[in-house]
Amino acid sequence: MTAETIIQSLASGLLMGLLYGLIAVGLALIFGLMDVVNFAHGEFLMLAMYVTFFLFTFFAIDPLLSAPLAAAALFVLGAAVYLLIVRFAMRAKANVGMVQIFATFGLAIVMRGLAQLFFTADYRSVPNSWLGGKTVSVAGIYLPQPQLFGALVAIAAFGGLYLFINRTDFGRALEATREDPGAVALVGIDKNRVFALGWGLGGALVGLAGAIMATFFYIYPDVGASFALIAYVTVALGGFGSVFGAFAGGIVVGLVEATTALILPPSLKSVGIYAVYLLVVFIRPRGLFGSM
Amino acid sequence: MLSVREVTTAYQGLVAISAVSIEVQKGEIVCVAGANGAGKSTLLKSIAGAERPRAGSVTFDGKRLDGLAQHHITATGIAYVPENRRLFPRLSVRDNLRLGSYLYRGEANREGPLDLVFQLFPRLSERLEQRAETLSGGEQQMLAIGRALMTRPRLLMLDEPSQGIMPKLVDEIFQAVKRIRDAGMTVLIVEQRMAECLEIADRAYILQTGRVLMQGPSAEIKGNPDVRKAYLGL
Numbered sequence: 001m002t003a004e005t006i007i008q009s010l011a012s013g014l015l016m017g018l019l020y021g022l023i024a025v026g027l028a029l030i031f032g033l034m035d036v037v038n039f040a041h042g043e044f045l046m047l048a049m050y051v052t053f054f055l056f057t058f059f060a061i062d063p064l065l066s067a068p069l070a071a072a073a074l075f076v077l078g079a080a081v082y083l084l085i086v087r088f089a090m091r092a093k094a095n096v097g098m099v100q101i102f103a104t105f106g107l108a109i110v111m112r113g114l115a116q117l118f119f120t121a122d123y124r125s126v127p128n129s130w131l132g133g134k135t136v137s138v139a140g141i142y143l144p145q146p147q148l149f150g151a152l153v154a155i156a157a158f159g160g161l162y163l164f165i166n167r168t169d170f171g172r173a174l175e176a177t178r179e180d181p182g183a184v185a186l187v188g189i190d191k192n193r194v195f196a197l198g199w200g201l202g203g204a205l206v207g208l209a210g211a212i213m214a215t216f217f218y219i220y221p222d223v224g225a226s227f228a229l230i231a232y233v234t235v236a237l238g239g240f241g242s243v244f245g246a247f248a249g250g251i252v253v254g255l256v257e258a259t260t261a262l263i264l265p266p267s268l269k270s271v272g273i274y275a276v277y278l279l280v281v282f283i284r285p286r287g288l289f290g291s292m
Numbered sequence: 293m294l295s296v297r298e299v300t301t302a303y304q305g306l307v308a309i310s311a312v313s314i315e316v317q318k319g320e321i322v323c324v325a326g327a328n329g330a331g332k333s334t335l336l337k338s339i340a341g342a343e344r345p346r347a348g349s350v351t352f353d354g355k356r357l358d359g360l361a362q363h364h365i366t367a368t369g370i371a372y373v374p375e376n377r378r379l380f381p382r383l384s385v386r387d388n389l390r391l392g393s394y395l396y397r398g399e400a401n402r403e404g405p406l407d408l409v410f411q412l413f414p415r416l417s418e419r420l421e422q423r424a425e426t427l428s429g430g431e432q433q434m435l436a437i438g439r440a441l442m443t444r445p446r447l448l449m450l451d452e453p454s455q456g457i458m459p460k461l462v463d464e465i466f467q468a469v470k471r472i473r474d475a476g477m478t479v480l481i482v483e484q485r486m487a488e489c490l491e492i493a494d495r496a497y498i499l500q501t502g503r504v505l506m507q508g509p510s511a512e513i514k515g516n517p518d519v520r521k522a523y524l525g526l
Binding site: 169172173175176179180182183184185186187188189190191 | 341366374378380382383392394395397
């Protein structure tokens with residue numbers, strides 16, 4: 001194993017990690033806002049990938065251009081899921097936590113079933129997109145362009161999210177609702193609106209990730225499951241509900257995955273992630289940046 | 293200005309206030325006094341929309357409020373400071389105040405009432421960057437009132453502002469209430485400390501087990517022999 005191989009895989013791991021962060025951040029945002037885990041998060045990602053695929057196949061819109069459209073579509077989906085499903089699940093008179101879990105878990109199964117019904121179980125891909133399959137070479141290290149682009153989008157998205165949360169009135173309303181949803185009406189804020197926009201924002205972020213994933217990953221109804229699992233680990237690593245913990249958690253997951261792949265056979269590349277996850281759970285259960 | 297007519301509110305079948313009627317005129321300070329559990333807090337919650345009355349009506353400047361969502365009621369010009377204050381504990385004093393002006397976020401002069409808030413409670417201006425949870429009880433009450441003032445209310449409703457506060461600050465807060473009225477607002481205040489409350493109020497209601505027991509100008513209530521014996525310990 002040469003130094004070059006190590007640097008090469010750490011660099012790819014870093015890029016992938018940033019993308020993992022982008023996939024996970026919507027989950028963290030929604031959990032932080034209202035203590036609800038969206039078990040359909042992977043299916044949100046799947047749908048974003050299909051949106052990108054169809055826009056490419058039928059309208060020849062490159063994923064680079066359709067990414068904002070996928071984000072917009074998933075914004076609408078996220079807000080609708082809150083307003084039509086989660087809002088009612090939260091009104092349960094008993095076992096609210098369970099009702100929420102089954103509501104979003106059920107949604108995941110329905111979305112997967114509908115995808116199989118309408119899109120079939122076939123593996124799809126977006127061939128010959130502008131970035132697909134291309135690499136750039138930096139000082140002898142080859143970086144795949146889709147992942148590089150994804151990493152840049154992830155950094156930009158986190159930067160934008162940071163400014164949005166810390167510099168805008170709506171961001172402040174989001175923070176206030178997260179602190180005490182029962183108190184925001186005292187200053188005239190409608191918590192349902194904040195929740196709906198929070199879900200929309202969470203959807204838009206995973207929508208962005210899905211558009212990028214579509215350029216280098218197969219698209220099929222179950223594609224969300226494995227990425228959702230990684231997203232849960234990312235969120236738990238970073239600290240449940242911490243938006244910027246998801247960023248750091250994503251990077252850790254990406255690097256650990258790349259390192260594991262260097263040492264163990266490729267089929268075991270996920271082992272490292274879950275080992276680190278267990279370690280964090282034992283040593284620092286609130287995650288790296290959690291405040292619980 | 294505010295007219296509460298025959299309002300009944302119940303929690304899970306338990307009636308907390310029963311057919312309570314009160315009136316508040318513009319520019320008044322009205323005190324609602326009574327023992328623990330008399331239904332004072334429930335009355336304010338029913339007006340603010342935090343609880344939905346089972347019967348009766350609440351009218352504010354001719355507009356029916358009962359049944360409106362709480363955030364809409366805030367927007368009509370009623371600011372409510374609940375008993376437990378409900379600040380945003382991990383946000384700074386500045387952010388808490390700024391959230392108070394959320395309804396005016398499009399306006400250039402959205403933080404207009406800030407001058408009044410700092411005049412009333414100068415110590416808030418020294419703690420702007422501190423998290424709300426690090427303030428003392430009295431300062432948290434000041435911040436809660438300050439945040440309420442930022443919503444530019446015509447009617448300010450305070451639930452037990454003296455609770456959990458050292459005596460020196462209690463006086464400061466009651467003095468602030470008078471100055472808030474002088475600044476053109478109307479105040480409805482709920483208190484267990486009847487003596488102090490009657491001192492600043494124009495009129496008062498006494499609630500007992502969910503009903504209005506007595507009402508009238510403060511001086512009259514203060515002079516009532518039953519009140520002096522039962523509530524003022526004289």
